[in-house]
Amino acid sequence: MLIERYNEVKKHVEEACKRVGRDPREVTVIAVSKTKPLEMVEELRKEKVLDFGENKVQEIRDKYANISWPVRWHLIGHLQTNKIKYIVDKVALIHSVDSIKLAQAIDKEAAKHDVKEVPILIQVNFAHEDTKFGLNPEDVFDVVKEISALEHVKIKGLMQSAPFVDDPEDNRKYFRAMKQLSVDINNKNFDNVDMSILSMGMTNDYEIAVEEGATMVRVGTAIFGERNYNI
Numbered sequence: 001m002l003i004e005r006y007n008e009v010k011k012h013v014e015e016a017c018k019r020v021g022r023d024p025r026e027v028t029v030i031a032v033s034k035t036k037p038l039e040m041v042e043e044l045r046k047e048k049v050l051d052f053g054e055n056k057v058q059e060i061r062d063k064y065a066n067i068s069w070p071v072r073w074h075l076i077g078h079l080q081t082n083k084i085k086y087i088v089d090k091v092a093l094i095h096s097v098d099s100i101k102l103a104q105a106i107d108k109e110a111a112k113h114d115v116k117e118v119p120i121l122i123q124v125n126f127a128h129e130d131t132k133f134g135l136n137p138e139d140v141f142d143v144v145k146e147i148s149a150l151e152h153v154k155i156k157g158l159m160q161s162a163p164f165v166d167d168p169e170d171n172r173k174y175f176r177a178m179k180q181l182s183v184d185i186n187n188k189n190f191d192n193v194d195m196s197i198l199s200m201g202m203t204n205d206y207e208i209a210v211e212e213g214a215t216m217v218r219v220g221t222a223i224f225g226e227r228n229y230n231i
């Protein structure tokens, strides 16, 4: 039963919160359903799970069109500007904004589709991995400042995909760096920017991420099992 696996993750989140004196209600578990069939999403939805993560625009479109009850879709993967139009009015949060150009394009599509405001996170690449999307931490201030001037996007926080490591403790420093960056940005008091969401932590390392301040963890494998990309 998927709900049992989901509840297991929730329990680990609660325990991590307890270790550091946080309120577990601050943390949302996003069930990352990419590559998994709609029936699995619906099985969890029936149990009142509402937040689901996908990394492909096409997959959100398909699932959105066919699901029996509304859910909150989180776009967690890289977004190409030419695909924004397909999802701008369908997603609850875009986690993966890593350029001014992309934010401007979202702003434009939002206006076209009569979406007042699209909530976004700024993706940061703390480990400077070449293979990953995301801004260098030192560029984030300028980008946040520029994006904050846009009318139809609203920065709600930061996101990162930490490196895949054997020992999740190795990622603690990156999680801590993201929390600190969010505090530094908050202290700048940019208009139209809030830093209430920190999206970090996956199956391998979400407990450490919660200990370091994550408010959203994106968990796929621990809930849905291994993915098969060849189907």
Ligand SMILES: *Cc1c(COP(=O)(O)O)cnc(C)c1O
Pocket: 032, 034, 055, 076, 077, 161, 202, 203, 204, 218, 219, 220, 221, 222
């Ligand atoms: C696939 C994916 C996840 C979930 O990964 P798991 O290791 O299966 O929990 C989280 N975040 C992003 C950006 C992903 O692409």
